[in-house]
Structures are given as C-alpha cells and as structure tokens.
Amino acid sequence: MIADELLAYLEGFVTDNRKETFKQVLANRTRHFTVVLENVFQPHNASAVVRSCDIFGIQDVHTVENSYVNKVSRKIAKGSQKWLDFHRFKSDKNNTEECFKALKDKGYQVIATTPHNDSCYLSDFDITKKSAFVFGVEREGVSDFMLENADGYLKIPMVGFTESLNISVAAAIILQDVTSRLRKSDIAWELSEKEQKEIYSQWIQQSIKNVEKLKKAYLEEKE
Template structure:
C-alpha cells in the first residue's frame, strides 16, 4: 500500500517533467506477458533481453539461476533494469519448478521458445492468454522440465541456413510482435491502478538521492 502523503512529499524532489514521463511509461506497462530467463550464462544476452523488456513495456522479468548467476550489464541494459521488477529463483535445487509453479499460480500459461515440432509460429500465437515466454540457455535451449510441462511452444519462422537466433534477438522479435498486437486489441492489458501507483512510488524513490534522509525528516515532522 502506497503512503500517499509520503509520496506527495517525495514528489517535490523530482521534476515535473520526470513525473510526467513516469506516468506515461507506466501507462504502457503490462503484466499480461512476462519473460523468463532460464539459466542464461552470458550476461550480455540477459542484459539485452532486459533492455527489450523495458522497450516493449514488459514490467516483470523472472530469472532461473541454477548454474549461473544472472548479472545485468549496465552498459548493455542502458539502465533499463532500474525500471523493471525482477523475480529471482536462485536458492534451491528446484528453481525451475519453483518459478514454473509461481507463474502458474498467477494465471500464466508457460510458453517455451523452441523450434519444437509442435511449436506455434509467432504470427499465429494467441495473445489473449496471460503468457510467460521462457528463453533457455544459449547452447541447450530451455530445460527438459520446461519442455515437458510447458503449455505451448513458440518459434520464429526462419528461411535461411541458420536454424536459430541469439536469444536476445529472438526475445526482441517476439516481444515486439506480441506487444504490438496486444495494444491494438480489446484485452485489458495494462497494470491495475494499484500496480501503477506502486510502480510510480517506487520509481519516485529510486530517483531521489539520500532517500532515507528525506524519509527520516518526513516522519520526524509527523
């Protein structure tokens, strides 16, 4: 729950232009789609996907860190990680399963991105359902668990000699396509008002230097 009085106080330390930009960007954020990075070991690839999530309005990124720690390169992500919500699964042996169950509990269908025989072509993908797109480690692809338990499979049509794309390129192509179609649809894809307020408040706080000092001063005057 956002403390509206505190928020109004903190807004005074953020320019009006920046506040307007926050609200405009938040109006285009969605949780209808989300991204899962499963055991990605090359930080530049993960960072590029994070950047694409910000560009195309995906608010949540889920990382499964079984063998590799997910690190975001500021140089590649261009600061985009600051505006996203990360959900990291890195502490147990069942990270993949735990992430899978967490997403299912939130109503997501799990879509493995893979050139699987039963994969749906991107242009035919049904955007009406909440979907979590899983991108796997560069060499092996998504895990056997994801392949066996996914609700569907998705692939990008390719007509050249090369049979696969770098995951950051694949993610950008997929997210651009599905979010463009989503915004043209009648689907209720935006964040709820509560989610918008929480995100806005978090962004305001992240923009203020010496935040705790300002908070302490605010509470001392109450």
C-alpha cells in the first residue's frame, strides 16, 4: 500500500463520483466467504462466476489450475475481474493441496459444492463460519481430494430430471443466498478498515493511466 500523501495526490486524478463508488462498494465487500474454481476449463463459465463474485461482494477468488489455465473473458466478466483479488495455484503439481492448505491457514472451512454425498441443503447452510465454496470442473465436478478433505458439502435443491446445474448458475444461486443472509445477520462480515484502505488504494491506482509515471514524478519532486 502506498503512503497516505501519495494516495491523496493520486486521488486528484480520479473523479469524486468514482471515489465515492469505490467506498460504497468496499463497504459491501467481504472475505467471510470466498470462491474456489477448481480446474474449470471453460472461460465463459469461470468469467460468469467472477462476475457473480463482484456482484455479491466476494473480494477473493482462488483458482486451481491443474490441467487448464484459468482465463477470464472480458465480454462475460464485464470488467469485474479488475476489482477482485485472485489467488492462483498453477505450479506443476499439488495445486489442489496447496490451495486447500492456504484456505485452512486463513481460517476457512472448505465446502465442496456437490449434489452427492451427505450434502447440506443451501437453505440449511450455517453462514456463521468463514467458508470457501469449491466449484469443480464442468464434467467431473469437485476433485476426489476436495471431496475427501472438505469440511462439508453443499447442494441446491432440485426437483427436475437433471441432477446438476452449470457452475456459473450454481455459484450465483449460492452466493446470492449466503450473502443476503450474511448482511441481515449480526456477524462481523465486513472488510477491516486496513483491508478497505489497501483495496481502495489499489483501485485508485489502476484507474489512472500512466500511474507509474505520476508516482515517479511525485516522489522525485519530494526528494
């Protein structure tokens, strides 16, 4: 995060309306819930999930890239990817395990979204715990590792012939439900002041063309 004086200088290059929008959006952002995209190979699906994360106030997206590189379609995501924090796990091996460990280290319970096993229905899901919702590759679903090590399982009630939803639809339904209930609760779900300030600074900088030149010129003038 940049110094307060430099941030104040850079704010002068951003409209008041945009700065106010940033603050309003940040007031509704959360890290109480996060999303994991595990080996999702279709860009339009990943992009639609990213868009839903932005819409429903999820700040962090974790991507496990074992077989496929996670790509976001600007046309589908509508620029939402610019305002989220991505945590990519894309080394040659153990990406799933590394992502799982990172989530646990941050205090998340890992919830595999699947219509199988002893899954909890969405309406019965306990929102009080920090939770990472894992969405798997379109055909096979969540990996065996995630299924075996998850802290819980979640499913959306369905009464038709098909037993699964497209992951982008499932993610939207789940995120809308849990974030709506979260905001009506007395749970401390908001970002801390420090987190909001860090993200606000990041957003201000990425809103300015030639920001690095402006920062350099400002710092040289101060020397």
